[in-house]
Structure formats: C-alpha cells, structure tokens
Amino acid sequence: MITDDDLIELVRSYNPRTNEPLIRDAFAYGEEMHHGQYRHSGEPYFTHPVAVAAILAEQRLDDATIITALLHDTIEDTRSTYGDVADHFGKEVAELVDGVTKLTNLQLSSTETKQAENFRKLFMAMSKDMRVILVKLADRLHNMRTIKSMRPEKQTQKARETMDIFAPLAGRMGMQWMREELEDLAFRVLNPEGRSSIIRRFITLQRETGDVMHKITGDMRLELEKAGIEADVFGRAKKPYSIWRKMQEKEQGFSRLSDIYGFRIVTGSEEDCYRVLGAIHQRWRSVPGRFKDYISQPKSNGYRSLHTTVSGRDGKRVEVQIRTRQMHEVAEAGVAAHWSYRDGVRAENPFAVDPAKWIAGLTERFEMSEDHDEFLEAVKLEMYSDKVFCFTPKGDVFKLPRGGTPIDFAYAIHTRIGSACVGAKVDGIRVPLWTRLKNGQSVEIITAEGQRPQATWIDIAVTGKAKAAIRKSLREEDRERFMKLGAELARVAFEHIGKKASDKALNTAAKRLGIPGRAEMLARLGSAEITAHDVVSALYPELADTKGDVVDEQRAVVGLSPDQSFKRSGCCQPVPGERIVGITKRGEGVLVHAIDCTRLAALEDDLDKWIDLQWHTGTHRAIYTVTLDVVISNDAGVLGRICTLIGEQKANISDLKFVDRKPDYYRLMIDVDLRDVEHLHTVMTALEAESDVASIARRRDPETSLTAAAAE
Template sequence: MVPAEILANQVKAYNPHSNSGLIAAAYEYGERMHDGQLRRSGEPYFTHPVAVAFLLAEQRLDDATIITALLHDTIEDTKSTYTEIALRFGDEIAQLVNGVTKLTNLELSSNQNAQAENFRKLLMAMSKDVRVLLVKLADRLHNMRTIRHLRYEKQVRKARETMDIYAPLAGRMGMQWMRDELEDISFRILNPEARKSIIRRFVTLRRETGDVIPKITDDIRAVLAQAKVDAEVFGREKKPYSIWRKMQEKGEGFSRLSDIYGFRIITASAVDCYVALGAVHKRWAAVPGRFKDYISAPKSNGYRSIHTTVSGRDGKQVEVQIRTQQMHTVAETGVAAHWSYRDGERFENPFAVDPFRWLSTITAGFEGAEDSDDFLEHVKLEMFTDQVFCFTPKGEVVKLPKGATPIDFAYAIHTRIGDSCVGAKVDGRRVPLWTKLKNGQSVTIIRAEGQRPQPSWEDMVVTGRAKSAIRRSLRGERRATQIRLGREIARVALERVGKKATDKALATAAKRMGEDDLEDVLAKLGAAEITGRDLIGALYPEIIRHSADGPEERDPSSPIVIGLGSGQEGRPAPCCSPIPGERIVGIAVRGKGVMIHAIDCAELTNYEDQPDRWIDLRWADSHSTPDHEVKIELVMANDTGVLGRICTLIGEQRSNITNIQFTDRKPDYYRMLVDIEVRDMEHLTHVLTAIDADSDIAEVRRHRNVSSGGLSTTTS
C-alpha cells in the first residue's frame, strides 16, 4: 500500500498550499477505521480508498476531494460517523463523504421505478457538489479495474450498470478518458468474444500494413511545419468498444470502417486551430459530412475541438481532432478542470464549465417530469446522447440531441412556441415536422394561434423537455374533454330521475364522494371511473334503494334464459355480449358454468367438434330493464358540441353510458368505443338509428370482440 507521504507529496507537487498534515491525518484515520477489513482479492480494504485518492490526485483536484476519497467508505463500512468526521476534518469534508455514501447506497441497476427514483437522488446529490460524483466515478473505475475478483454474476451486473449509467455519465461530464476505460472493461466482461475479435483484427492489420500511426503522425507534422503552425501531434487506435459500437450502428464489418485511427493536433491558440485545419484539408481530401466545429459551437459540458475526417496515407480515412492545450485539458478532465491546480494556484481555465451552471442546464428540462419514469426517460435522452447544433433565424445557436426534430427545436426555444407550432422551414425550405435536424441548419418555426400539441408529436420528439410539455398539454386537454363529457353524463343521469345537475348539486356530490371539487367528479364521470348511478347514489341514496327493491332490478351478470339445467348458472360471453332478441346458445365450460353466445358468434367455431357441450337456450319473454351492456363503435367529427349531443341522444333513448374509450384521434375525426346499457336488440337498434341520423356521425356500429384476436361487428 502506498504510504501517506507519497500521496501528500503528489498533491503538494501541483498545489504547494496543500495541507499535507490534514491529508496524512485522513490517511491514518481511514486506515485505522478499515483495519482488519479485506477486499475480495485478499488485500487490505484501505488499498481501495488510497487508489481512489491517487486517481483524483492525477486530475489535480483540491485537498477536500482527496481527503473525501480516503474516507469515502468510512461512514458506510466502519463505526465512523458523520459527526466524528465533521469534528476531525470539517463540515465540508463530512458533507462530501456523506454525499458519496448516499450515492453508494443507490441501486442504479435495480427495477425501472427504483432506478428512476435513484437517478433523481443522484442528480440532487450532484447539484449540491459535483465533487461527490467525481469521487464516485473514481471509486467505480478502481472497482472495475479490480473486478476480476468478484463472482461472474456480480461482474456482469456491475459491468451492465457501468455501461448503462457511469460510463455515459463520465462522458457527459467531459471525462472522456474515464468513459473509454469504463466502457472497455465492461465490454470485456459483457462481450469478451467480440472484444477479442476486434483486437485480433487490429493485430492482423498491423501485420499486413505495419504500424501506420507513426507514419501518419509524421505526415501531419510535416504539413503543419510547412504551414508554420507550432503544434503537438498524437495518434492512436480507437478503443475496441468504440469500434464495436460503430460496427453496430453502421451495420458494417471491421474492414469497411473509415476511422479506426484517430489523431489529435494540440496548438497554441484558437487561430492556429483553423490554420492547421486549412493545412490538413489542403494536403488531404476531406470526407463529406464528417466535419464538426465544436470551437465555435461548444458542447454544454465545455468540450471544444474541431473534428474532421480525411483520406490520408494510402487512402486510409482517419479522424483528426484539432484544439488548444486549454481545450484539451477540458476535453480530458471535463468539469474536474474547474478545481484543477497549476503552478500552485487554482487554474482558471477559460473553457472549463462551472459545474453548478452545467448542472442547472441538465436539470432544467426535468422540472416538468411528474413521475420517476418521466425523469429517467429525460436523463437518458438529455444526458447520454450526442448533440447537433442548429440556428434560429437571428443566428442564435440551439443545442439539441442527435435525432431531434423541428418540434424539439421549437420547445427548446420556449414552451409557448412549441405548443403553437404548425410547421417548420429548414434552410428556407418547408419540411415535415418529423424531419431529423443536422448540424449547422437554420430552422424557422411556423406558428398559428389556437394550435395545440397533437398526440402524434410525442413519437416525433426526442428531448425530455418537448415530451414533458406535450404530455402536460395533452393531459390538460384530456381532462377538459373528460369534464365536458362528465357534465353531459351527469345531466342525462340526473334528468332520468327528475333532478338537475346544478353546480351546487355536483359540489355536494364531490364532498360526499371524497373528491376535492365538482370538476374532479365530472372528470371521473367522463373517464368512466364512476358512473351516473354512483352520482345519483351520492346525492339521492333513497332513489337507489327504492330502485333496488323494485321488481325490475336484477343482476345483469345473471340473465334470465330458458334452457338451463337445475343448478346451472348462465353468463353472457364477453366475445359477443348477447342481448335479448338475438338467437343464443350455451356452451358448458368447466368451472364457469354456461357461457351464453349469440348464434352467429365467431367463437362458436372452436366448439364445432364438441356437440356435447352445446345447450339450446332462448331468452325469457319479459326484459324491460336496460341492463344488458353492449359496446358500440362510432366515428364522429371533431367539432364543438358533437360529443355532448351524442351523449344526449343516447340518454333520450333511455340508455345509459357506462364507459367511453377513444381509440384514434385525428384533427378532423375521432374513433371511439362506447359501452351502453340496452334492454334488447330492438332497443339497441333504436339507439344506433338515432346516432346514425346525426350529420356529424360518419359511422356507427355494434362492436364485438373475438378472443382469438379477430373482430366481428354488426353494422346498424
């Protein structure tokens, strides 16, 4: 185990003002607290906190972060307490250690709901101090480096969690080197054969062509020297997982990939970056569509660089990244650059993003998420995707995830603009709203007063901000529709018993039913969560009691039919829901009694070879109570007042609505299923005829379900 003096001296080397005594005291305290504890490898457990501290010292971080690394497992795994750490090392370090402890206890690989809620807690902890996450990422990296000592099942679980959560998060924070290593270790565990295959291909390529990296590096240096650009040039092979991901995305084999080699040009100034770009493009042909300028349009995590792909030596396509040394520091360490030291002082890198401002830009879009699933979706959409940069007509840059559409663009500017979007122009040409935007395009949003988000938009957008705003609008619109429908249902239900659906009566019903206000009652009526009978029962229970005592009230699930044997119970089959006036037949079903089918029910074909199960039935003569439920399907114009008028028509035919379900919503027409109660076939025919006579009804028919997946309908 590396002694405390070496760690303290390493920190002192980049920060002469470091408190070496406090680091040594934290080292001694942590070693004493973990005394006797062993890792799976058999090493003393404290070797792990020390390794995490050294990882963070390599990032040139402050004393508080280094000490937190040494103590990050003490509260969780030893008898140490928050109070004791605060007394010994101060409140700042105690809060950091406690924050890391909370992150360690989050099960980010658990079930969807728990994962979503834990993600919310993770970002809350980050928002208080990003150093908490820096320690946690270093902790995960060291654990992944030593993961071979765990049993295989746990290795796979940790690797999956790292690949899904920690590696993308490290990348989103700008710590690309850490993301690459975390992904490569996880890839080795999750898909070892694929990784070995790619490594073998690299070995074969080197044997066939030699090591081309030094040759191409020399070529680039010669070009830059000729252009009088003072710069460093580095070349590398892409990581196996990066190669594998490109193969999967492009559906191509290893030999067809164009950028398995990458080169970096580090210049003294931003001006030199563009001079170097011109020199490279003058010497080698640029590959169309493979140019990105992140210097003029930086990523939100502070990343700045020019990316281009050229056809280099022997026609090999290589990726070239061009940036300054300060940009390179941010590209390698991300938000950690905010705390880094140089020459003994906190180094103010002009390109380092303030982590708290950075976090606010990430979490701003999450405010509309109403539940944990929404939040998790936003995290994955907003944090773990590449970006495209588009422009408003005034030249302002709008950053969006890869795959974003004009609707995403509109909502990124303002929710009001997104809600009222009716079209878009990209580079001056009208395009469909589902068009995927590309880097550098200029987007103009066409708006119209009165326009509202459409349900289909949710499938077109990729940003959490847009999805949340669309869902919020649709929820409000759906509630307004349910309230309007509920008011009609309440009016019809109460008029049938000689009462009026006044606001006072509805408010009284809300109070008696435990709802907040009358709109909640109406919304539940419109959503079929409660029925008109429930409303009457809340206001006039004596009417319901009287109705229950009357001779006409009976259990609708037990129809009166003739032909059932002694002790047999008949139930209407849900596939055809037969009603009086239709010819019926019974099918004996073990454990369910007798299922009553209409004679033309398609399900009866399943019993053609079982004649012993068939029972001849017919309806009894008297059926005056409308208690047989049937489902009707109708297509109606999407216009003001049509739905209320249809509900009134059904009520005027002395039929009751028990449920309404919209199956398709278009700007001009709605398709819906309505469950109604009727006496018999004659009653149903009257209802269908009354609805069909309305000029705003395009189609109405009885709807029957078939359990095998088919659909049988009888048109009015």
C-alpha cells in the same frame, strides 16, 4: 499499496501548498477505521480508498476531494460517523463523504420507477457539490479495474450498471478518457470473446498495413512544418469497445471500418487551430459532412475543438481533432477542470464551465414532477446526448444516433418499412429524406408498394441497420454482375500466388471467413465488401504475407557512405519503420536517433553533424532491442504468461529487470528484440489485451530510466 508519502508527493507535484498534515491524518484515520477489513481479492480494504485518491490526484483535484476519497467508505463501512469526520476534518469533507455514501446506497439499476427516483436523488446530490460524483466515478473506475475478484454474477451486474449509467455520465461530464476506460472494462466482462476478437483483428490489421498511425502522424507534422505552425501531433488507436460499437452500429466488418485511428493536434492559440485546419484540408481531401466547429459553438460542458475527417494515406479516412492546450485540458478533464489546481491555486482555465449548471438546470425543471417516466426520460436524453429520441404518430419511441434521418427511422421501425419508404413528415410537415432529425420530433413514414431502396440512400443513412439493409437490397439486384466480377478478382489473386481458384478452394475460403457459401463470397468480393487479399489470406496466409528477402544488418540504414558504420542510439532505441536521423560522432561512426528523440535538441547548433537517413524498406530480422515498461498483477503464473505471449508474437526477451515490487503488482523493464515498429506495436497490443497487464509503455532513454527506477 501506495503510501502516504507517495500520495502526498503526487498531490504536491501540482499543488505545492497542499495541506500535508491533514492528508496524512486522513490517511492514518482511514487506515485505522478499515483495519481488519479485506477486499474480495484478499488485499487490505484500505488499498481501495488510496487507489481512488490517486486517480483523483492524477486529475489535479483539491485537498478536500483527495481527503474525501481516502474516507469515502468510512461512514458506510466502519464505526466512524458523520460527526467524527466533521470533528477531525471539517464540515466540507464530512458533507462530501456523506454525499458519496448516499450515492453508494442508491440502486441505480433497479426497477424503472425506483430507478427514476434514485436518479433524481443522484442529480440532487450532484447539484450540491459536483465533487461527490467525481469521487464516485473514481471509486467505480478502480472497482472495475479490480473486478476480477468478484463473483461472476456480481461482475456482470456491476459491468452492466457501469455501461448503462456511469460511463455515459462520465462522457456527459466531458471526462471522455474515463468514459472510454469504463466502457472497455465493462466490455471485457460482458463480452470477453468480442473484445479478444477485436484485439486479434487489430493485431492482424497492423501486420497487414504496417504502422499506419506513425506514418500519418509523420505526414501531418511535415505539413505543419511547411506551414510554419508549431503544434503537437498525437495519434491513437480507438479502444476495443469503441471499435465494437461502430461495427455494431454500421453492421460492418472490422476491415471495413475507416476510423479505427484518431489524431489530435494541439496548438498554442485559437488562430493556429484554424491555420492547422487549412493546412490539413489543403494537403488531404476533406470528407463532406464530417466537419464540426466546437470552438465557435462549444458544447455545454465546455468542450471546444475542431473536428474534421479527411481521406489520408492510401485513401484511409482519418479523424482529426484540433484544439489549443487550454481547450485540451478541458477536453481531457471535463468538469474536473473546474476544480483542478496548479502551483497551489485553482487553475484559471477560461474554457472550464461551472459544472453545476447542467445538473441544477435539470433538477430545477423536474424536482416538482411526479411523473417518474418523464423524469427518467429527461435524464436519459441529457446523459445520452449523442443520441436522438423520436416518436411515431402512435407515440412509440425509437433511438437513433445524432444526425439520424427519416430513412434511419423507417428502418428502425422495420426493414420492410424502410425499403418501401418514399417520403416522411416531421411534426406534420413533409421533409426531404436527408433531413437530420432532432430530439422529441414526431416522424411519420410514407410508404409505397413496389418501392425499392435507392443507391443514394447509403450516403443519407447513418445507422448500420439501415446501411446494411440498403446494401443487401442493392446487392440482390446486382448479384449476378457482382458474382462475375468477384470470380474474376479471385482468379487473378490466386494466379498471383501460383494457385487455382477452384470451387473447393473458394468454398473453403468462404467457410473460414464465416460467409455462407462460395456464391455469397464472390458477390461480396465483387461489391468490394471484402478484398481479394482477404480471400487468399483465409487459405494461404503464409503466401499472402510474403514480403521478400531479409535485409542484411550491415545495410539496414540507407544514406551512409561506404566507409561509415552506424549504431542505434540507446536513448531512443529507433527501430525500422520510424523516421531517423544520423549524428556523426568521432570514433563511434554514426549514431542513429529517432527523429523525435529529446536529446537531439542539444545538437541543434551542430547541424554539420546531422545526416539524413532512412531505414531499408525490406524485411528486417528481429535484432532491434526496445525496452518496455510493464506493470503486471502480482499473481501466480502471470509473468510466465507474459513471457509466453511475447514469444508467440515471434519476439525474443533479451533482458528483464524488476524495478518495483508491491503486494498487488510488479513493475518490470523488459528488453525485447524486434523486427520493426509494426512488430513493436503488435507485441504491445497483444500485451495490452492481457487482463493481468495493468499498463504498458515504451521506455525511452532506458539507461537513465533503469537507474532512476532502481533507486526508487
């Protein structure tokens, strides 16, 4: 468990003026009140409030919020009362603790009438002090992180409530990181097989395409350097649930998704944001209709950023977000930025908005309403702000993604209605089929017998259901042509590996791909829904993935003279596939560093020692050691599973050190021998998918880190 010293040190890192004695008193008081109470996992109950306080401290929140987190269950679960908390810690903290207690007692997933009333109470409590919901969200986040110890039926109920209420609420408040983590934790409970499938497919994609994210990040940095713009570039893979949701919405396979990766560019000024946008659009072709300027038109929760999608490396679509550092703080923290502290004072971020405005406006409009359905609908419209709710002339409601069109609406009603659509009226006025629908509009679909979907509809529709139905109709019309083309593509692909595309082979490939029959597979191949590589890999994965001869270790680096030898730097541990630079060192040959190694800054004045190097493009042996910083649950068999999982990825553990042992978790430094950066990401992704791995990160400067960690 985190100690009071650990927590205070965390708070002091951003608030040197913190009231240390009061936090220590709250820690001791909470520990005393919860003495003898245990969680379902068997841990002392007080480990939970402390973990909640740590989550809020990571958001740099004020002392009152941290103390409230430590005490948030005392009034509900112990002999402590409102008066006791007020006497010890003041009225402000007592009000906050009482507010969290009332929220905990609300049954937000109950019947609709009761749910509407409880939502009303939820928003009324939030309107008094937003910090109440910040504590409640952190409370839910830690409960979801430790949900495995609950009964299966309780896990399902909590996960569904999290997915339906708390995750959207966190997103609506601008805390996107928390929304994504809550959704993914709930997804792990509600659909573990689906989540594991996404992880496995992601590993396969990385194996096939290499480290696309690292390459694109490098390309962007290079373009910004050419333009003379100082900015930080980050790339990340989207969470499994985010990928799953897009697959469901678009009704596409994993390999057909174009936005699995997202990139973020953080600049020093608003002017630089637009300069970066120009540089990106000058280098890559922008995707029409995918640009949004949230700087000139910010969201109501203060979010500001430029969003664009471009056709990046190898034609892959890439989503890019561009913002300043202050905008980035708000984008990361959401409404919590309003309460965050820095150097002991409330941080003045010009982009952080008053978080109570949205809540106050909502409750003011509906606090006198007796119509539960009206209030609940209004709440959901506000919380699910990325959705559009439209009505049929008869009053039936259909939910669409923001940007949905009459075509999407028609297919939402019924596939037959969508296919026969020839026009639409919105609020009684005839509009083009590409019109973007808005909340609350009434939509009437005009149909005609004999009408068929048009190819142009695919670019107009945004929902997966509509796009899939349109493609199916078009595919049926062109089925014969697509089948002939698919057969030719399959023949060439099989001949390339010395095999024959027989009917038996194609039927087997279709079965392994989950496609109903050879003819359907060839039609999909001809229409570019699957690739010839997919078909070949289904039967002969060992032949499809052949990459050529293994590189000799002595010539792994290109750019050295015949008399020069090289050694990998221990500080950044570069691996094949990463951008590298050589530094000549007397008596040691050439020391190879990753281009983003922090130690290179000290050598900027000695450019004569620098050598431009690159890794050989062939296949490397698994001899390049990388240190991984891993936190795992302290449960029987977990370490064995972790080691087995690493071995299953064809990686070898060359060293392992325990640097922190706690009752509930272990922190380890694991040295793993790898082939290249693609192999590294495969291992890290596989470990991240393991439910008993709390966190995993690549440890740079391992010598220093191991020494520091051992001293902790």
